[in-house]
Amino acid sequence: MAHTALTQPAPVAVPTRSAWARLRASRGWAGFWFMLPTALILGLFLAYPLLKGIWLSFTNARIGRDGVFIGLENYAWLWDDDVFWLSVFNTCLYTVVASVVKFAVGLYLALLLNKNMPFKAIVRSIVLIPFVVPTVLSAIAFWWIFDSQFSIISWSLRHLGVIDGNIDFLGEPAMARACVIFANIWRGVPFIAITLLAGLQTVSPSLYEAATLDGASNWQIFSRITLPLLTPIIAVVMTFSVLFTFTDFQLIWAMTRGGPVNATHLMATLSYQRGILSGTLGEGAAIATAMVPFLLAAIGISWFGLQRRAWQAGESDR
């Protein structure tokens, strides 16, 4: 703090300098120039579209036609729309199931990778590959793995004698949901595992050694040392994970396009279908805007829920 006080500008102390010199020396002015590119880009392509999206959701704009203000009509229309509510349900199901499983598998994988083993560095870098490869391209691989006729899973199960016919993975609602959730988990686990691994490596081994000498069991060591120390980083990782899962678009679009019979439509894919493909920009924008409260709730739950656990565990530094 003392440092900040020392370097605070004091323009009144140098009244003899010209206005130009004062301006040149001013921190605020330097800050302005340094921030200009970022402010322009984020203002024009992020803040402005965000507000414009909310405005569009109150209009009946279509592609190629500016809309007029129609109040809450789009929202009233969505309120009575079963497909919209199905997409809300799907989005919540997708987010909750995928996030929980991703966390569990990711934490387990991080604990495995944290152990001493040969070729540790290579194994760790291989794990991250699903995260590096573009989602759509791996989604296409899953599309092929889950093909109704030529699925390798159906083939294997058939040859093992488990099933008689082929499984229609992406053709039945429940099965299609399970498949897209699986693909999302597959892609998300490496990110969570590698980040939690970085967190695990900051935990001092002496804590574990002391606990072992005191006779703590594996589970006690995990729940009393590892988990509390890891909680802050878990909160951050899971907040990001929930955010990206909730707003996912490309995986669904590449694998099912919301089908069969809207069974895998997320709010994002429905918004694209209504807003861009059907051309009703206003309605699409309303669906996108309707994501915001859900999104805030999802972020809030993952962030504050986990942070509260951190306080309960006596972790005060952040």
Added chain:
Amino acid sequence: MSTPAPPAHADPRLAPVLEAQPAGITDNSEGMAYLERLPRRLVTTYLPLLVILVVLLFPFYWMALTAIKPDEQLIDMERFNPFWVVDPTFKHIHKLLFETQYPRWLWNTMYVSVAATALSLFASVLAAYACVRVRYRGAGWVGAAIFLAYLVPPSILFIPLATIVQAYGLFDSPIALILAYPTILIPFSTWLLMGYFKTIPYELEECALMDGASRWQILTKIILPLAFPGLISAGIFSLTLCWNEFIYALTFLSSTQNKTVPIAVVSEFVDGDVYKWGSLMAGALLGSLPLVILYSFFVEYYVSALTGAVKE
């Protein structure tokens, strides 16, 4: 860390003593793996790890296998074992490179990614330096606002952005993507670079100021060379994000020759109901390779960017 570390008992002389104890008492947690015997480690560590690795990598194996498999083997799963390939062919890849616009799509993706990354690195270096070192009034608030920008997902913005892109006459042009991608990249890069800039001692900068250097000189001659690893991390991560981006490219581009790889692969290889699986998988494989190669060269930077940004 607020938790005081208890006195360490890491005396190497204790190791044989601990090892000699019965299995129920010895512990196998991290950092003490040497206490664990091989058969047990096989079951608790190597086997689950192997299963997870196989599941994580299988789609890539399947992609690569399909890309080099002749068509008749693809559809005849009874006479040929689908897990292997006899007489691999480069027909699909050849077709992809010489009979489709795939090279063009690859070029588009690369061009857009590099331009958007360069633009956002330029903007984020300036913003991060201003937030950390210029400390103008309200820098803290601006920092928080940039972080909040990271939480605004593209799937909320693509409809209004599409109308804006249309209004500026940028529809179906790579410029639209080059301008829109930085909204995803800048918040991330700025936060990453702020972390790196904070680690550079302030004294260095004070000396330069005394010698009459301008802010710009300090930034380019002192800060940037020292924060070079951070710059590479941010660059690699931004390139990956751009290559991966889907919804903006899908919304803003329409003509075949302007598409990026992710969009083109999804839309251009489906003839009615006939999926050209060989070409599709070859396209997915070839589109992934540049990133995997880049990643394998800079894996350290990539991981530090990933974890650094989250810990920040």
